[in-house]
Amino acid sequence: MPVMTEPKLISGNANRTLAASIARRMSMHRGMNVSLCDARVERFNDQEIFVEVYENVRGEDMYIIQPTSNPANDNLMELMVMADALRRSSAARITAVIPYFGYARQDRRAKARTPISAKLVANLLTEAGIDRVLTLDLHAAQIQGFFDIPVDNLYAAPVFALDVQHHFRGRMGDLMVVSPDVGGVARARELATRIGAPLAIVDKRREKAGEVAEMTVIGDVEGKACIIVDDICDTAGTLVKAAQTLTDSGATEVHAYITHGVLSGPAVERVSKSVMKSLVITDSIQPTDAVKTAPNIRIVPTAPMFTQAILNIWNGTSVSSLFETDTLLPIYEGLYSSL
Known part of the structure; x- marks a missing residue:
């Protein structure tokens, strides 16, 4: 060669x-x-x-x-x-x-x-x-x-850990990392371990594909700033509903760190109107103009x-x-x- x-x-x-x-x-x-x-x-x-x-x-x-x-x-x-x-x-x-x-x-x-x-x-x-x-x-x-x-x-977890430590400086003790489903616990635990935060889970049950019938929070999020962690956000339906469920359970604020912002269909509008203070994604996917101008979506470079x-x-x-x-x-x- x-x-x-x-x-x-x-x-x-x-x-x-x-x-x-x-x-x-x-x-x-x-x-x-x-x-x-x-x-x-x-x-x-x-x-x-x-x-x-x-x-x-x-x-x-x-x-x-x-x-x-x-x-x-x-x-x-x-x-x-x-x-x-x-x-x-x-x-x-x-x-x-x-x-x-x-x-x-x-x-x-x-x-x-x-x-x-x-x-x-x-x-x-x-x-x-x-x-x-x-x-x-x-x-x-x-x-x-x-x-x-x-x-x-x-x-993305190491980069997200840097971002969390930067943006939540002085408030690290108030954070709670949340997995939006049972299948994503390992990914959420990875970030929780890196930033020294506890872990909670949102258990979702579906009556049929594409529809979430019920969500239950496993863990005490009362008074916590919650960080939802996942790898893909597509239509954002589950993410927005999980954020609302956490807020209803006593979380003071909700943020999300998602690696791949697919953000198809009504996703950007849903995120913009949701209770989430911020959605942080990477630029693994070329962001659309709607994503770039959304007030509560931020992009971390890869x-x-x-x-x-x-x-x-x-x-x-x-x-x-x-x-x-x-x-x-x-x-x-x-x-x-x-x-």
């Missing part, structure tokens, strides 16, 4: 803002200009996807930055077509940087005669020529096992973490070091330098 001099970045259309941010931070780290690879990713009139790379990538270490968010099928196809173009151009290694991994909620057969689409997507990505996957907060950790190639799953992860993969050093808050603090110095 030829010597790989510098990592090369290429972006699809799903989140070019994040890709450009990663390129800028990498320029700072490397002390040289690192720009996105010159390429065109476009559609023919019948919506077929076409990719043309204008730079020589033979023997290069390539990183495709492309979340498979809405429209999930188009963005997934873009990712695979870009991988095929790079593989056929003799790239030495192709890493898919997928900040938001679509289809992750279809990770098991909950009923008879249903697919395990997350496994199918893993097979498609591998067959397209991808050698490694870098992602953030997979909906289910076992999805890593669906791949026969290395998968590095980063976590570019510092992804940039460092890419550099660690390129250098052959540990990615798991980024699981620790102390490791992330220096690379988020502009946001949380006063901690």
